[in-house]
Amino acid sequence: MQVNDLIFKELIKRGYSLEGKTRVWNIADSKLWYLSPEQAQGFLDLEKSESYQEEIIAKEINLIKANINDILKKVGNKPINIIDLGCGDGKKAEIFIRYLKGKVKLRYCPIDISGYMVEKAMNRMKQLNIGEVVELQWNISDFENLENVANLLRGSQYKDNVFLLLGNTLGNFEINELLYEIRSSMSKGDFLIIGNGLDNRQEKDIIASYNTKEVDDWLFMILSQVGFDRRDLEFNVRFRRSRVELYYTLLRDKKITFQDKSIYFSTGDQILVSVSYKYGRELFKNFMKLYFSDMKLFPSPDGAYALALCRA
């Protein structure tokens, strides 16, 4: 079988740490979730599941629709670049863009680590035929390169940038790291619109919402690409340190080889593949205020999701 060298390297590079006597291999990096077209499509399928629709998609879309006029009032009507960070298939950006039709001149620039997603988002926007769609070598990019992209775009008649970070993407990152990255690539007057969950649920309910066959099937694709078999692993979810941790426990010893290197896993080892940070409203607000003195929060009626409109 062909081993995915990127995932293999990540396991070698990060190694394991000991928690008590348990070896924990932490490769929880969202970059590894969308490497193949199957994984990217797997995420789009996961989004269609009832719980995902209910907890994230519907809440975020309703918030966008309910507050778009307020948001647009602040953003103004100068020509803008819409930089869709982690665009996915672009369905959320589409809502903004439809409202902007005829009011604002715009260029859409999707940024995503997955070429599959970028293509989906681009095709969607081209079909809408509302503004220009920016195609450059940086579309398929890690958030780490953001500064380059933002500077490249800020020329010509489109001087202002509106960044979108929707779909709870922030929750999959260490919040300070990603906010710092984005803030550094913004110029004065640029806007950032974040859509993120605000968790006021009990831990057991949070765990239950992640402990599903759909999530397991999608995340398992990471480990199947380095040679793990379904029978090698058990899927588990726990809540620790303000975050949900999704991991696999080894049910038997396993050796994985790529070129001249081997990794030996032992029964009971844990491989952490995903984390999702959960913040209450006040904590989330405080984090945002560290980076943006001009910030407005638009919470959903049930208080479980929010849009944050931030101005640099």
Ligand SMILES: C[S@@+](CC[C@H](N)C(=O)[O-])C[C@H]1O[C@@H](n2cnc3c(N)ncnc32)[C@H](O)[C@@H]1O
């Ligand atoms: C949770 S999805 C959200 C998609 C979309 N914004 C939405 O709301 O439907 C996160 C997206 O971010 C992308 N992504 C994850 N890690 C990334 C990274 N380090 N750099 C760039 N894009 C990344 C993924 O490929 C995925 O499309």
